[in-house]
Amino acid sequence: MLSRLKARFKGKVIEPGDPAYEQARVVWNAIADRRPAVIAQCTSPDDVVTAIHFARELGLVVAVRGGGHSVAGFSTCDGGLVIDMSPMREVKVDPSRRRATAQGGAHLSQLDSAAQAHGLVCPVGVVGHTGVAGLTLGGGMGRLQRKLGLTVDNLESVDLITAEGRRLHVTEKENPDLFWGLRGAGANFGIATSFGFRLHPFNGTIFQGVALFPVDRCLEVAERVREFDAAHPDVHIALAFTRAEELGGRVVFAVGSTHAGTVEEAQRDLRAIRELGPLSDTFGPKSYLEIQLVADESMGWGKRFYTKSGFLPELSDDVIEACADLSETIPPDAELSLWAHSGAVGRVPDDAMAYTGRDAAYSISAELQWTDAADDDARIAWGRAAMAALKPHLGTGRYVNDVVEVGTDGAQIYGQVKYERLVALKRKYDPDNFFRLNQNIKP
Ligand SMILES: Cc1cc2nc3c(=O)[nH]c(=O)nc-3n(C[C@H](O)[C@H](O)[C@H](O)COP(=O)(O)OP(=O)(O)OC[C@H]3O[C@@H](n4cnc5c(N)ncnc54)[C@H](O)[C@@H]3O)c2cc1C
Incomplete structure (x- = not known):
């Protein structure tokens, strides 16, 4: 079975018994000590699409991993497929447009140092090894939040791969309904391969x-x-x-x-x-x-x-x-x-x-x-x-x-009105609940 994935996938495919497995399965919170059947370490959006199709063909439960810091352990699983974004960590800064592009496996420290190299900053969280992806898709609180907003307030675009393997560019203008949902409930709707952030001048x-x-x-x-x-x-x-x-x-x-x-x-x-x-x-x-x-x-x-x-x-x-x-x-x-x-x-x-x-x-x-x-x-x-x-x-x-407790009522997290809007979005973009290892919005 795995040979089908390996034939199409450019990154590493790691399974139990592989010398890299014990290290590759570890996530930040030691309580989440799980043993996935396969870990697919993606090197490109194409790899992500391939991994999604593979999981669908085999009916595997999927965990998506950015920085691996989900306290609940949502970025790993027992017996399923981990789509691991950690090889995709590049951060690029365009100082003339005051914009950063961070890949879906980047860490906060990389975004911080890339932006500061140009005297710029994006407000992020307070521990450098946290993943940009999970932090941003949930909100992103940090030391500069009262001055520059949450990380998500500085998000301008997301390149997303949906549960069917479709590529979407998501902004305030393109797929705006999804952009609304990604900013706070983002782990539910797809895999972000890259984020575009607005940067601010900051002397450091x-x-x-x-x-x-x-x-x-x-x-x-x-x-x-x-x-x-x-x-x-x-x-x-x-x-x-x-x-x-x-x-x-x-x-x-x-x-x-x-x-x-x-x-x-x-x-x-x-x-x-x-x-x-x-x-x-x-x-x-x-x-x-x-x-x-x-x-x-x-x-x-x-x-x-x-x-x-x-x-x-x-x-x-x-x-x-x-x-x-x-x-x-x-x-x-x-x-x-x-x-x-x-x-x-x-x-x-x-x-x-x-x-x-x-x-x-x-x-x-x-x-x-x-x-x-x-x-x-x-x-x-x-x-x-x-x-x-x-x-x-x-x-x-x-x-x-x-929110660590699995199965927490989404209305408690988002309030009833927003939760109903999120359920409608989930039905539109992930009706089979392919992305369900998260604080789940049930379609
Ligand atoms: C040490 C530590 C410090 C923290 N500090 C802060 C802080 O200062 N401010 C703050 O707001 N929060 C903070 N948090 C909480 C943090 O924002 C969340 O744990 C966040 O989910 C971590 O993101 P990650 O990518 O590292 O996690 P992961 O475990 O990789 O992922 C978290 C969730 O996002 C999903 N996900 C991951 N990558 C992607 C992707 N590319 N596309 C789509 N979905 C994806 C996963 O499936 C999972 O559901 C901290 C957490 C820890 C453990």
């Missing part, structure tokens, strides 16, 4: 850091954060309740920020937080490219990870108090993480695309990392219980890239 220096406060000061500090947030809607704010290793595992309230203005502006603006007298403070001017890689090791491959998230209509004292209560039992290497929305994120109308949650003041997530499989149940249970306790404070929508 940011003022970034984190100030740690004792948890018992969280209400006072949160009050100041709210004032800062309202006064500086374009400045990134990342709050966390976590254990600080450098303080012997003490639970702290961390206030992080990335200011992309001049150093003088940042010094002036961030004084409001820093003058509160934190336990420690790492703020200073830094290289954007270096900060984009700073978590690459701590968030490296091979660990176990769980996350669950939601959107907060406001950063109320009740929420802060609830987080402080939960942090009393927070496991090591875990955090309740809150990122400010609004700014450029809130300036895009919520119905502009499938991504949902624009109206939120903050996103909030429980994030847990550990290494021993024996801890799986306890860590996952803590994350679920924390988000259950916070549920009364949550508003509409969920960030699809943080």
Whole structure:
């Protein structure tokens, strides 16, 4: 059977027993330890089409892999075909048009460094080895989101191969219905072989850091954060309740920020937080490219990870108090993480695309990392219980890239109206649900 695929396919075809198999089947989250029947490492859009036809002929379940960082493990499977985009990692920048083209297997660090080579930037996520594809198709939150929007707000085109192996160029003007759906529910409709992004001039220096406060000061500090947030809607704010290793595992309230203005502006603006007298403070001017890689090791491959998230209509004292209560039992290497929305994120109308949650003041997530499989149940249970306790404070929508529980109701992720529009799109572009290893929109 495989000989038919190999005859037509230019990339590597890897099956169990092949010396490359054990490495090729690994994805970022060690919990997703699965054994596909075949891994097809694509080198071109033609390879993708060939792999799709092969899977259809054999009736194989298909997992599509970009950067392999799906926390739910959607980019691998047991017994099926992995269409692996990882050899297709090229990023090209056209500085005159301020445009980048990234292939479907590119990593964020490649897009970052290619754009910065021309003094440009596309806002992306905060860990360099994350895949451009999965991040963009779900939304793409990051340090520059309040200034330049989500990654998906800077997406201009997608070259897509559909479930029938058809090639589509998808933009605001060409196949606009699909462009709407790809921006937030994109893993459902096809395989993106390349993305076109709008870039922005950016000198590459940011003022970034984190100030740690004792948890018992969280209400006072949160009050100041709210004032800062309202006064500086374009400045990134990342709050966390976590254990600080450098303080012997003490639970702290961390206030992080990335200011992309001049150093003088940042010094002036961030004084409001820093003058509160934190336990420690790492703020200073830094290289954007270096900060984009700073978590690459701590968030490296091979660990176990769980996350669950939601959107907060406001950063109320009740929420802060609830987080402080939960942090009393927070496991090591875990955090309740809150990122400010609004700014450029809130300036895009919520119905502009499938991504949902624009109206939120903050996103909030429980994030847990550990290494021993024996801890799986306890860590996952803590994350679920924390988000259950916070549920009364949550508003509409969920960030699809943080939804790990398979079979989550799509209306919870997108709201009922958008979900119905997505179902109609799915019926049009993938009526057989060929692409179903994702937060699935059932046709
Ligand atoms: C360490 C880490 C850091 C993260 N940081 C951030 C962050 O800062 N901001 C943020 O918004 N999110 C972040 N995330 C979440 C991240 O956006 C999602 O996990 C995302 O799905 C990863 O994309 P990927 O291509 O690496 O994943 P994959 O596992 O390869 O794919 C994820 C999903 O997209 C589909 N897919 C992959 N490639 C393609 C393609 N070419 N065409 C069509 N579908 C495809 C897959 O089938 C799967 O359903 C982070 C995740 C991790 C693990």
